[in-house]
Amino acid sequence: MSKIDILAFGAHPDDIELSCVGTLMNSISNGKKVGLVDLTQGELGTRGSGELRLVEAENSRKLMGAEYRHNLGMRDGFFEVDEEHLMQIIREIRFGRPEIVLANSVDDRHPDHGRAAQLVHRACFLAGLQRIESTYNGEKQTKWRPSAVYHYIQDMNLEPDLVVDISNTFEKKIECIKCFSSQFFDPTSEEPETPLSGHDFFDFIAGKAKTYGRHIGAEYAEMFTAHRYIGVDDISKLQ
DSSP states (O other): OOOOSEEEEESSTTHHHHHTHHHHHHHHHTTOOEEEEEEEOOTTOSSSOHHHHHHHHHHHHHHHTOSEEEEEEEOTTTOOSSHHHHHHHHHHHHHHOOSEEEEOOSSOSSHHHHHHHHHHHHHHHHTTOTTSOOEETTEEOOOOOOSEEEEEOOSSOOOOSEEEEOTTTHHHHHHHHHTOTTTSOOTTOOSOOOTTOSTTHHHHHHHHHHHHHHTTTOSSEEEEEESSOOOOSOGGGOO
16 A cells, blocks of 8 residues: 555544545645545444445545545444554554544534544554554554644534635535435435434535635635644745
């Protein structure tokens, strides 16, 4: 497996699509390599099943053009920030050797999201420590620490540190989200309604993207927070 540029983590399949897939597709269109890692199968979700979401996730991966998508099989709702789960994330970071990592929101309605954010952020540091040993498919790994970690904003309206113009990829972002058809509006579905399954949910997604895009003069945008200052070498490139 060749080195990738960006590795995006999601606590559940569809977290990445809902929150940062436009940004990922921007990078892919510019020749960057992207990898995806879902921590759980989302098996506690009200609609669909864990097995079905694996199929939906792979369909979305193909559509967006990511290099690979791994599912770590952590227990939905019950994974913790402990050594066992940290080591799983460390292995993925050392496998892909990304320069940038994208992770769940630091605070959100679903408690798995904030916990996943802590897990990935801590693992990114630990993956750079030589004395932590790991193997992947039986092969010994070498240390690797990403240059930057950004947390995408999800349901709650947090104050962003970084806003990315996704006007050119927004329509395809919606197509990727719709790959998870079991989770969203389907007039023929007999499964229970959820906050995501209403017919107006995609209006919410568009409205939120438009709100943040307006502040940078873009039609649509995705938002991120960071733990450290974001630096640039050319101030004229900022919007």
